[in-house]
Amino acid sequence: MPNLVTMGAMMQCVPFGAAPSSLIVIPKGTPVTAPAMLAATVMDFAPIVNIPPFGVCTSLANPTVAAATAAALGVLTPMPCIPATVGPWQPGALKVKIGAFAALSDTSICNCAYGGVIKITMPGQFITTVT
Template structure:
């Protein structure tokens, strides 16, 4: 069964150089294992999803420009997540403030082509149906 995701969960991006930690603002006041619980709406760039270090996606304009300047050699550039849509699918049977909870099998898509996944949910003893 999937695990609920909480603040501090480890995220990875298919084009990112390093993992990062999810930031969850405790606005819904729901805590799981002493940490704020995340919802599918915790997808805002740099607010909820920090940078993954360097980006290697050719669809990222900064990477494309750096690659062109290096005469076609793929050149990573600083990552700025462009997550415009919520995490999907979430846990529709568990609502937090009227919004589906985020579980560890959900993904968030970056406009630069990356797929953001939950590597470690931050919870150990709790599961969601």
């Protein structure tokens, strides 16, 4: 069963991010987990605001990586990651909502415009199970 994702959940950009990152959840009202932690929704997908960089990026679809690689005569040259999410996390929790939006579960993914898939590797808590 999926777990509810909260502030500080660990994420990874597969396969292009070099380092994990921690989800940032902006307060939307009363925390919904015990102990009181800020729960995430599918709408917590904004680059930098919610999804910090993953170290360096190795995707050639990333314009900075492509330019650096071209300048290095074709030798793959990783560049700093700036996530380029293309939409909300999918799928969200089917039955749990926070305000008007589905809660974020640890089985949700978020796609990056450069070809990476952002996945939750540790949900931030293991108390509430959602469907």
